[in-house]
Amino acid sequence: MTTASHTIQGLASAKDLFALTKPRVMSLVIFTALCGLLAAPGDIHPVIAFTAILAISLGAGASAALNQWYESDIDAIMKRTSQRPLPAGRMDRETALHFGIGLSVFSVLLMGVAVNWFSAIFLAFSIFFYAVVYTIWLKRSTPQNIVIGGAAGAFPPAIGWAAVTGDVTMMPFLLFAIIFFWTPPHFWALALFMNSDYSKAGVPMMPVVAGRQSTRKQIFGYSLILAAVAIAPFAFGLAGVVYGAVAIVLSGIFCALAWRVCRSNTTRPDDMGSEKRLFKFSILYLFALFAAVVADRIIMA
Amino acid sequence: MSEIDSDKAPMTPEEQKVYQARQKQRAIIMACLLLFMVVLFYLITIVKIGSGS
Numbered sequence: 561m562t563t564a565s566h567t568i569q570g571l572a573s574a575k576d577l578f579a580l581t582k583p584r585v586m587s588l589v590i591f592t593a594l595c596g597l598l599a600a601p602g603d604i605h606p607v608i609a610f611t612a613i614l615a616i617s618l619g620a621g622a623s624a625a626l627n628q629w630y631e632s633d634i635d636a637i638m639k640r641t642s643q644r645p646l647p648a649g650r651m652d653r654e655t656a657l658h659f660g661i662g663l664s665v666f667s668v669l670l671m672g673v674a675v676n677w678f679s680a681i682f683l684a685f686s687i688f689f690y691a692v693v694y695t696i697w698l699k700r701s702t703p704q705n706i707v708i709g710g711a712a713g714a715f716p717p718a719i720g721w722a723a724v725t726g727d728v729t730m731m732p733f734l735l736f737a738i739i740f741f742w743t744p745p746h747f748w749a750l751a752l753f754m755n756s757d758y759s760k761a762g763v764p765m766m767p768v769v770a771g772r773q774s775t776r777k778q779i780f781g782y783s784l785i786l787a788a789v790a791i792a793p794f795a796f797g798l799a800g801v802v803y804g805a806v807a808i809v810l811s812g813i814f815c816a817l818a819w820r821v822c823r824s825n826t827t828r829p830d831d832m833g834s835e836k837r838l839f840k841f842s843i844l845y846l847f848a849l850f851a852a853v854v855a856d857r858i859i860m861a
Numbered sequence: 862m863s864e865i866d867s868d869k870a871p872m873t874p875e876e877q878k879v880y881q882a883r884q885k886q887r888a889i890i891m892a893c894l895l896l897f898m899v900v901l902f903y904l905i906t907i908v909k910i911g912s913g914s
Binding site: 571573574605607608611614673674 | 880883884886887890901904905907908912
């Protein structure tokens with residue numbers, strides 16, 4: 561193999577192993593899991609809470625490693641991902657696979673032994689869902705791939721909640737639904753101005769398969785569902801006015817930005833200001849909404 | 862360990878140096894992680910005993 565000299569006999573550097581866990585994605589996982597944990601009713605010892613967040617983060621890192629193990633071929637084609645450890649030839653695939661499986665097993669066992677086995681099984685299912693159902697099975701076969709991938713990314717707050725209560729009720733289900741319906745508009749906005757890369761890699765991303773205009777309409781459609789789901793905790797009396805006010809205002813802005821995307825018909829990435837604005841705002845939206853869940857619970861208590 | 866092993870054909874002396882440096886770095890990180898886990902499991906045990914579960 562030509563990469564042998566780069567990987568130095570298969571010994572990957574610690575830096576590359578860390579990069580394999582997608583640390584930036586992990587920061588969102590840690591944040592949403594922590595919010596789920598803090599919003600849950602009941603007491604959890606800080607050491608157990610820390611361990612739960614650690615296990616969820618390691619599980620997310622394991623999923624990311626398995627994802628990159630399987631996707632090194634398409635990562636090599638796309639500019640955004642071509643410098644990841646595998647496509648850049650700094651690590652062999654076997655190392656990534658072993659690292660991913662090892663981390664998966666460890667994170668689930670840690671969760672089970674230290675926290676509870678319900679959340680451990682939940683965590684195992686989320687890793688399986690992301691690595692097998694999304695990455696291996698559906699990502700390359702359906703343009704709804706992002707919707708399904710969104711489900712994988714939506715598990716952390718529900719697992720964080722389950723770490724405290726040992727079950728899943730309406731509120732964690734709604735937290736799951738918020739990320740689930742947030743992911744398509746967030747990612748498709750990015751995919752619109754990164755279109756050429758996905759088509760080159762042959763990934764059936766919505767703008768590639770259904771066209772830009774259909775994607776723009778779907779972005780707006782999902783934004784409306786997102787707004788309804790985001791306001792639901794307040795409407796059902798599961799969260800107070802602090803959360804309700806934040807959810808209503810931010811969802812209104814989100815829908816307005818999505819409406820602009822829906823009305824746009826430009827094909828040049830340079831002109832896609834509204835798509836870029838929606839993408840940037842969507843990140844702020846999710847952080848603010850989950851922070852509001854926690855703030856609301858602290859203030860109401 | 863610092864001696865250059867000429868029997869390992871695919872590696873040049875420079876590569877072997879990088880390899881050994883990387884091994885050392887990984888070993889140090891692994892030691893730190895193990896130490897962290899020892900402390901964490903100690904604390905978890907104390908909490909579990911304290912709560913009676």
